[in-house]
Amino acid sequence: MISQYQESLLLPARTFQSGSMDTTYEDVLEHVDSGILLFDEEGVLTFVNKQMYGMLELNRHSLLGCTMAHLLSHIQLGRFKKKQVLRSYREMVQKGKQSYEFVDEYGRYWRASLCCGEQMKGSYLFTVKEISDYKLIEQTAYQNDSLAMLGKLSASIAHEIRNPLTAIRGFIQLLHPHLHQLGKEEYGRIILAEIDRANDIIHEFLTSSKPSVPQVSMIPVSALLKEVVLLTESEALMKGCQINLHPLHGDMIISGDVKQMKQVVLNMIRNALEAITERDDDQIGKIEVGARREGAEVRIFISDNGKGMDILTLDRLFNPFFTTKENGTGLGLSVSDRIIKDHGGCISVSSRVNEGTRFVISLPLIQ
Structure with a gap:
């Protein structure tokens, strides 16, 4: 059952008359580092500070006098923000939780808190603070x-x-x-x-x-990629995938531990195979492998047309023990990232859900 106050939060908006809060307290709340929403006993928004309307990306005058229903139907409030406001309302008002944590569309972490009861004299105070x-x-x-x-x-x-x-x-x-x-x-x-x-x-x-010290030797990039593709071709065929090795132009040689470099590329190709098999449609799986020279560096790329990743997964992709696989250890990419950094390079990744993923390994070339 929803309480009378909860029902009042969902009433239509009414005109708000200013001057209901003491100016001194209002000045203090205006400069705190948390976003604040204050609903009165009738479910009407009577105060919102600049932190909060900045978070919602709305102006103050369009918020004052709103109920929760009017806020959720606000034409200028983004869809993602509406979803988070509604979830926060359900978790704290309907389910009675004192706080609720969520991640916004930019990958930042927030904690919403609710203060109510006798000390609030029927009002509900919502505060939101970034906890990234x-x-x-x-x-x-x-x-x-x-x-x-x-x-x-x-x-x-x-x-x-x-x-x-x-x-x-x-x-x-x-x-x-x-x-x-x-x-x-x-x-x-x-x-x-x-x-x-x-x-x-x-x-x-x-x-x-x-971290172990790499056993350094000279590694031809073309030979490295050919051997890795040879090792994974049979596995790809069994999963109905194609691996295309792009022709390499010119001699590109890097310095490093050949076993570690092979481990990195194999790990990324096998991740691509798993991403392709997790797609729900019947699209033919394709993995593109190749390399090109960029100044004094070589860019080794591994791209697939698998299920892709959202921004939250990308943000934590190289963290140790983070995995989206049911039986994964969460160590593969974190170890690969460390190996490449030990070799003076870096790994970049781009991805879109249901479109695919592209990894690029940048390493210094031996001139």
Whole structure:
């Protein structure tokens, strides 16, 4: 049941007569760092400070005298803001919660609070304050705690996973003469290389809080991308996707750890495959891989036509342990980002929901 006051909030607007608040208190509330809305006992908005009408992107005179219903139907109030105002109203007035946190269309965090009861003499005071800085501190503390816990578990987990990999590696080496007779020794070489890379990935993931020093060598970009595409082609075909490797013009060579660089590109291609398979339509999945020279740098790009990401996901994409996958660890992109930064480069990403995603890895070239 909605109370009489809650019903009054939804009444049509009426004309507001100024002078209902003491000027001194009004001046104080005008300069606080929180947005303020004050509804009287009849559900009419009697005061709004400049912080609040700035947040709503409306002018003061169009707000005073409004009820909640009139505010929600305001022609100049954006659709996203209407949705947040309505959710805040439901959570705090109808459900009785004292506060409600939300994220705006720009990715900023806010906390709305409600003060009512006998001390307010029937009035309802809504305050809204930005808490983005607090959320950043909170997330950083959580990540540090998670990384510390991960460090304690890494030794035992690595031991348990590497034991079967070692056995597989030994049997593949025993089968090498038979593979040679069949003319398939290249398969054996690839399997051994992938087992070694899996060991390196396990070590990298489980010790992500302790950055390792890259084993530097000269890496031809064309050879790197060709090998990665070769490793992922069969997986892509099984998922009904196409991987197109764009022709590379000129010799582009970077300096770095070839295993780590392969790990980064493979991770992004496999993320693209997952994004494509999560689309609801029957569109053919396509992944474009290539590189181009930009001055003294090379830009390696991996783009897909998968489900894409919204702005909130993009904002947290490289945070450790953040994942949108049901069985994901949230470490893949954070480790990739750190590897590229260790090599003096950076990763940029652009994405649109239901249109696809494009990652660009920028790295310095060896002249």
